[in-house]
Amino acid sequence: MESGDGSILxxxxxxxxxxxxxxxxxxxxxxxxxxxxTTTSSSTYSAVRTAANLVxxxxxxDTPTEKLEGALLNALVFVxxxxxxxxxLVLLYYYRCTNFLKHYTxxxxxxxxxxxxxxIFLTIIQHFNIPVDSITCFILLVNFSILGVLSVFSNGVPIxxxxxxxxxxxxxxxxxxxxxxxxxxxxxxxxLALYDLVAVLAPGGPLKILxxxxxxxxxxxxxxxxxxxxxxxxxxxxxxxxSSLAGLLVAGMSQNGGGDGSNDRGVELQAVPSSSRxxxxxxxxxxxxxxxxxVIHMDNxxxxxxxxxxxxxxxxxSPLMARNSRERLGSPVMSGTSNNGNRQMNEIPIVEITxxxxxxxxxxxxxxxNGRGIKLGLGDFVFYSVLxxxxxxxxxxxxxxxxxxxxxxxxCTLILLAVCRHALPALPISIALGVMFYFLxxxxxxxxxxxxxxxxxMF
Amino acid sequence: MTVAAGIGYALLALGPSLSLFxxxxxxKPFLILTVLSSTLVWLMSLIVLAGLWRAFLPIxxxxxxxxxxxxxxxxxVVFQEGLRLLFWRVYKKLEDILDGFADRVSKPRLxxxxxxxxxxxxxxxxxxxxxxxxCLSLLTPAFGPATFYVEKCSQMPFFLVSSIIALAFVTIxxxxxxxxxxxxxxxxxxxxxxxxxxHLIAGMLTLVNLVSGGCIIGIPLLYCMAVFTxxxxxKMVWKRLMETRNRQGNL
Numbered sequence: 001m002e003s004g005d006g007s008i009l010x011x012x013x014x015x016x017x018x019x020x021x022x023x024x025x026x027x028x029x030x031x032x033x034x035x036x037x038t039t040t041s042s043s044t045y046s047a048v049r050t051a052a053n054l055v056x057x058x059x060x061x062d063t064p065t066e067k068l069e070g071a072l073l074n075a076l077v078f079v080x081x082x083x084x085x086x087x088x089l090v091l092l093y094y095y096r097c098t099n100f101l102k103h104y105t106x107x108x109x110x111x112x113x114x115x116x117x118x119x120i121f122l123t124i125i126q127h128f129n130i131p132v133d134s135i136t137c138f139i140l141l142v143n144f145s146i147l148g149v150l151s152v153f154s155n156g157v158p159i160x161x162x163x164x165x166x167x168x169x170x171x172x173x174x175x176x177x178x179x180x181x182x183x184x185x186x187x188x189x190x191x192l193a194l195y196d197l198v199a200v201l202a203p204g205g206p207l208k209i210l211x212x213x214x215x216x217x218x219x220x221x222x223x224x225x226x227x228x229x230x231x232x233x234x235x236x237x238x239x240x241x242x243s244s245l246a247g248l249l250v251a252g253m254s255q256n257g258g259g260d261g262s263n264d265r266g267v268e269l270q271a272v273p274s275s276s277r278x279x280x281x282x283x284x285x286x287x288x289x290x291x292x293x294x295v296i297h298m299d300n301x302x303x304x305x306x307x308x309x310x311x312x313x314x315x316x317x318s319p320l321m322a323r324n325s326r327e328r329l330g331s332p333v334m335s336g337t338s339n340n341g342n343r344q345m346n347e348i349p350i351v352e353i354t355x356x357x358x359x360x361x362x363x364x365x366x367x368x369x370n371g372r373g374i375k376l377g378l379g380d381f382v383f384y385s386v387l388x389x390x391x392x393x394x395x396x397x398x399x400x401x402x403x404x405x406x407x408x409x410x411x412c413t414l415i416l417l418a419v420c421r422h423a424l425p426a427l428p429i430s431i432a433l434g435v436m437f438y439f440l441x442x443x444x445x446x447x448x449x450x451x452x453x454x455x456x457x458m459f
Numbered sequence: 460m461t462v463a464a465g466i467g468y469a470l471l472a473l474g475p476s477l478s479l480f481x482x483x484x485x486x487k488p489f490l491i492l493t494v495l496s497s498t499l500v501w502l503m504s505l506i507v508l509a510g511l512w513r514a515f516l517p518i519x520x521x522x523x524x525x526x527x528x529x530x531x532x533x534x535x536v537v538f539q540e541g542l543r544l545l546f547w548r549v550y551k552k553l554e555d556i557l558d559g560f561a562d563r564v565s566k567p568r569l570x571x572x573x574x575x576x577x578x579x580x581x582x583x584x585x586x587x588x589x590x591x592x593x594c595l596s597l598l599t600p601a602f603g604p605a606t607f608y609v610e611k612c613s614q615m616p617f618f619l620v621s622s623i624i625a626l627a628f629v630t631i632x633x634x635x636x637x638x639x640x641x642x643x644x645x646x647x648x649x650x651x652x653x654x655x656x657x658h659l660i661a662g663m664l665t666l667v668n669l670v671s672g673g674c675i676i677g678i679p680l681l682y683c684m685a686v687f688t689x690x691x692x693x694k695m696v697w698k699r700l701m702e703t704r705n706r707q708g709n710l
Binding site for chain 1: 486487488489490491492495496498499502505506508509510512513516528531532535536539557560561564566567569573576577589591592593594595596597598599609611612617620621624625628658661662665666668669674677
């Protein structure tokens with residue numbers, strides 16, 4: 001009764017889940033990593049000097065004021081660095097130095113995957129005593145990195161792989177960030193959230209310029225962003241939902257669009273050489289001082305009814321673990337056309353984000369053209385995970401509290417996104433809630449909960 | 460003990476909720492969001508309560524400790540039941556929005572089962588939050604190479620006791636939300652009252668654990684409450700489903 005016949009519960013909110021599930025996976029893996037690795041070898045991790053603690057190296061013996069001052073200085077320097085590099089990259093993008101940006105980002109992705117991921121893999125191998133010889137390990141690592149670099153840039157890679165690599169990049173960078181000392185981490189997170197707020201919302205903010213530039217050029221946002229865009233293909237729940245209508249529309253699109261969707265897109269790419277997929281390393285500066293793209297960006301193309309219909313349908317049929325069901329098939333069609341369509345940031349309230357029913361009411365589908373791909377910057381992945389990873393070093397309770405706070409902050413941001421209709425920073429609300437809940441949990445809740453439940457009192 | 464023991468304790472407390480989540484909730488994004496938000500609500504209620512009680516903690520476990528603990532439990536239960544009313548108000552608004560939206564896209568309005576599933580998701584959120592914060596967050600040492608016994612309940616490891624109790628509370632929380640929402644919707648006084656009463660009795664039953672060896676008696680009584688909640692919920696849902704089916708049949 002409730003499942004077969006299209007109750008609206010199934011359709012509402014699948015975009016939100018589509019963004020939340022990769023974020024959750026990223027956070028979970030970082031927590032597991034932190035949890036399993038820091039218990040054994042916490043001493044070796046201390047005193048890593050990166051761009052995030054250039055000025056002051058925290059030592060446990062310092063007084064709180066010294067720590068606070070040092071942490072503030074660190075955060076200030078780091079944010080200034082980020083701002084400078086972001087402006088530089090925006091400048092490069094403005095003057096269409098896209099080739100340079102492309103190679104630069106390629107390099108930094110490779111660097112992150114191999115030189116930063118490598119030590120983490122080594123630690124895992126050592127910790128769990130995995131019997132791997134060095135040559136095999138090296139070959140695997142190189143393959144992993146190369147595939148990662150390819151998946152970040154090219155369009156021929158299944159979107160599931162690209163999304164997995166986005167999550168992997170987030171995990172690696174976040175795992176490195178968790179090695180920062182405690183005070184620096186907290187101050188840095190707050191400072192980044194504030195910077196994010198300014199950079200995306202203030203007039204003249206670098207990320208705002210970037211997003212506007214990308215949308216006036218009708219290109220994809222040139223960045224390492226996680227695209228939660230829906231695709232066709234094997235759906236978790238809806239194999240029957242790959243209905244005649246959707247199949248028809250996909251077929252129709254490929255006829256109209258001059259062949260296959262991927263060809264379509266390829267043409268787009270050649271027409272706008274090397275800039276539509278530039279992924280200019282806005283989000284990654286070199287090596288140690290990596291940072292993230294702090295924009296949540298939602299685009300909504302209203303022009304193409306048919307594509308939207310396809311998209312609607314697909315989105316609906318990819319529920320919770322939508323990542324698993326992503327396949328390449330649909331996305332070329334969509335991105336190909338999304339390059340044609342103006343990127344109009346218009347959204348409707350989040351409650352209304354719904355895809356009409358699968359096969360029955362096609363007219364409705366065409367009317368409700370609300371298909372969209374929510375894009376979440378990789379930096380958001382990184383810093384959410386850093387917060388949770390830092391919380392994991394204290395206790396599990398703080399982890400749960402921070403996770404809930406961050407996820408609800410992300411939900412609030414998405415709702416705001418539906419109201420505001422332009423790119424929004426995803427960090428401020430989540431980080432504010434996360435930091436607040438961390439300290440509330442640590443200071444207030446823990447004595448209460450431990451005190452009651454250690455006496456087996458519950459309610 | 461080891462990782463296996465830790466995972467075992469965690470699954471003991473949360474296994475049924477996990478299977479409920481996979482079977483019912485996970486297909487429907489909206490229900491997942493409901494679970495998350497209800498978990499957050501519960502967490503916030505816990506933080507508020509902790510803030511209120513922060514000044515009086517820790518309570519010394521002397522022979523007369525049951526008095527402050529019973530006051531603590533009483534305030535907590537009253538506060539959370541008040542919150543349940545608030546949750547109901549919000550849900551009522553949400554239901555109207557959803558129905559309005561369903562009309563707009565010319566899809567069927569919320570079915571009775573949909574409403575019950577939302578209530579179940581809300582209850583599951585409360586229950587999971589309870590298990591996570593009262594049981595799972597103390598479980599960290601259980602993954603290590605030792606175990607821990609409390610003096611008052613020396614028959615079983617502390618982690619085992621707490622996950623057994625948490626399981627009972629997860630059941631009570633999950634299904635009492637269904638009962639409560641149904642009671643509010645129908646205006647049924649008995650259902651409205653039975654929920655706080657069950658919650659309060661269950662909370663008070665944990666006071667038995669203060670007595671040495673009390674958990675041997677307290678836990679079976681607690682499980683009686685859990686089974687009672689489950690049976691009542693099942694009976695009520697069955698009745699309502701039959702009613703609607705008959706009504707549809709008559710049409």
